[in-house]
Amino acid sequence: MDGENDSISSSSSVPSSGSREYKIVMLGAGGVGKSAMTMQFISHRFPDYHDPTIEDAYKTQVRIDDDPAYLDILDTAGQAEFTAMRDQYMRGGEGFIICYSITDHRSFQEAAEFKELIYHVRHTYDIPIVLVGNKTDLEEYRQVRKFYLVNVPFAIVVQAL
Template identity: 85%
Template sequence: MCFPHRALSSLLSLYYFFSPCCKMEIENETICSSGSSSGGSREYKVVMLGAGGVGKSAMTMQFISHRFPDYHDPTIEDAYKTQVRIDDEPAYLDILDTAGQAEFTAMRDQYMRGGEGFIICYSVTDRQSFQEAAGFKELIYQVRHTYDIPLVLVGNKIDLEQARQVSTEEGLSLAREYTCAFFETSAALRFYVDDVFYGLVREIRKKESMPSLMGKQLKRKDSLWRKLKGSLKKKRENMT
């Protein structure tokens, strides 16, 4: 199914506006979630946020393994690691795929404190998911007490254009409000999936290049992230 020309034009215009450096090189190397980055290379803690069923897990699986899952339970939280090269620099992404249902948000404060960058997802075929996405930045602020957090806003399922309920213009407007990059994607067809993760890493790197207490912040986040991953592991063991 072809990508709608109008949405493609808007997306590319915004992508180049936010991300002038567009060189991307993927290394198809997936690291098991219990491992650690090798050689002391930088590890980026990424959190996927969004309502259940918007395609967070499908996007993650397409990014790390180039495959679309046949089925995924939207109430299950999971974690993945993968190695890529972005602008000729290695990056190890530790991705937390969060559950969308409210009853599975007991660890929400933990992953909002521990995450370094957030991918906020909605489905262009589901207006309710867009309305929920609009509130995530405020939820992050309530935990972190700052709006200066690397974010990427994603409208998924553009392959279902005939069922679209949220226009490209509405997504662009919310991204401007959030002052963040915006992409429309198809996890099913793997359209612009890599761009989302690469764009977020670039935002994190941009923030790190500014003078700050980044070393102390990273050390604190490492501790929070380890506790979170331990809680997630226990939760999964209890469910099996």
């Protein structure tokens, strides 16, 4: 990684530069590509290999509404053995990206479970959530059909590689 996008452990909402910081949490079942998507966004390349994530945090500078801002992205574990940590980062997140694999119907079902868990932990439905269908390059293995997405109650639905 280059110096501009180093791993972080900061918890302030306004960095010393005065730019706004947004805490984004990546959620999804294990193996859906959360880390690959995060790394592609941060470093503009896909990793050749990545160990399963327990929890990684990254910061990157972006422009939002033409103002500089920082995204503090928490890449979480998808494996069931790390569920005890979920409530903590769900309380601290300001926005959520829920990822599923189009090649794994169960991961799509788990995406809905993650959304409901966020609402339960936060006690509100007024939370930015984006649903991302990943691994679209594996169309021949698709298990989540496009028609499932017609009435999905998410603010934004994205198909990603």
